[in-house]
Amino acid sequence: MTAAPSPNCDARGAAVDMLILHYTGMVSGPAALARLRDPAAKVSAHYLVEEDGRVFALVDEGMRAWHAGVSHWRGESGLNARSIGIEVVNPGHEHGYRPFPLLQMVAVVELCLEILGRHAIPARHVLAHSDVAPDRKQDPGEYFDWQGLAGQGVGLWPEEAAAPAGVEAVPGLLTAIGYRADLPLPMLLRAFQRHWRPGLVDGQADEETRGLLRAVAALSAS
Numbered sequence: 001m002t003a004a005p006s007p008n009c010d011a012r013g014a015a016v017d018m019l020i021l022h023y024t025g026m027v028s029g030p031a032a033l034a035r036l037r038d039p040a041a042k043v044s045a046h047y048l049v050e051e052d053g054r055v056f057a058l059v060d061e062g063m064r065a066w067h068a069g070v071s072h073w074r075g076e077s078g079l080n081a082r083s084i085g086i087e088v089v090n091p092g093h094e095h096g097y098r099p100f101p102l103l104q105m106v107a108v109v110e111l112c113l114e115i116l117g118r119h120a121i122p123a124r125h126v127l128a129h130s131d132v133a134p135d136r137k138q139d140p141g142e143y144f145d146w147q148g149l150a151g152q153g154v155g156l157w158p159e160e161a162a163a164p165a166g167v168e169a170v171p172g173l174l175t176a177i178g179y180r181a182d183l184p185l186p187m188l189l190r191a192f193q194r195h196w197r198p199g200l201v202d203g204q205a206d207e208e209t210r211g212l213l214r215a216v217a218a219l220s221a222s
C-alpha cells in the first residue's frame with residue numbers, strides 16, 4: 001500500500017456501514033490518481049487499485065471521501081458520509097472498457113476483506129456506484145467480478161435464481177433490494193443486471209432477471 005494523500009475530504013458525521021466500488025473511467029491510472037488528489041477536482045476515494053494490483057491510500061477511513069456524489073440506497077442518501085470508496089483503475093465505458101486483470105481483482109478482494117474486518121458493513125451494503133446512482137453512473141460495470149468477490153466473502157450473490165417473480169412484483173423487489181423508486185424501470189433493471197446478471201444488461205424484466213430479483217431481495221432481507 002502506497003500513501004498518496006488527497007485533500008478532497010472532510011468530516012464524516014456517520015459511522016461506516018457501506019462499501020462502494022467504482023472504476024476510474026479515465027485513460028490511465030496515473031491520470032486518475034492525479035485527478036483524485038487535485039484540490040480543484042473536488043473528487044476522491046479512500047483507495048485506488050491499479051491494474052497491476054498496486055494499492056494507493058488517498059483518504060483516511062475516518063474521513064469522508066468524495067466519491068459517490070448524489071446517491072441513494074435503502075431510503076438513505078448522501079452515502080459518502082457512511083461509506084468507504086474504492087476506485088478500480090479501468091478506462092470505463094467512455095474510454096475503452098476492458099476486463100479487470102486478475103492481479104487487480106486479487107488486490108481488490110484483499111483490500112475489501114481488510115475493510116470489512118475494520119467496519120461493520122453488511123453484505124447487502126457492498127455496492128456498485130451504479131447501484132446507488134443508477135441515473136448517472138455505470139461503474140464499475142458488467143466486467144467487474146461481483147460473483148468472485150462474493151465467493152470470497154465480499155457482498156451478496158445468490159447461489160441460484162429463485163422462481164421468477166411476476167412482472168408486477170418487479171418495482172417492489174427493486175425497492176426492497178435498495179434501489180430508488182423514482183426512476184424509469186429499465187434504468188433500474190440495467191443497474192441491477194450490471195451487478196447481478198452481467199451477461200446481458202438490457203433493462204428487460206426477463207424470466208432470469210425476475211428470478212434473480214427475488215433471490216437478491218431475499219438475501220438482502222436477511
Ligand SMILES: [Zn+2]
Pocket residue numbers: 021022023067129137139
Ligand atoms: Zn464511480
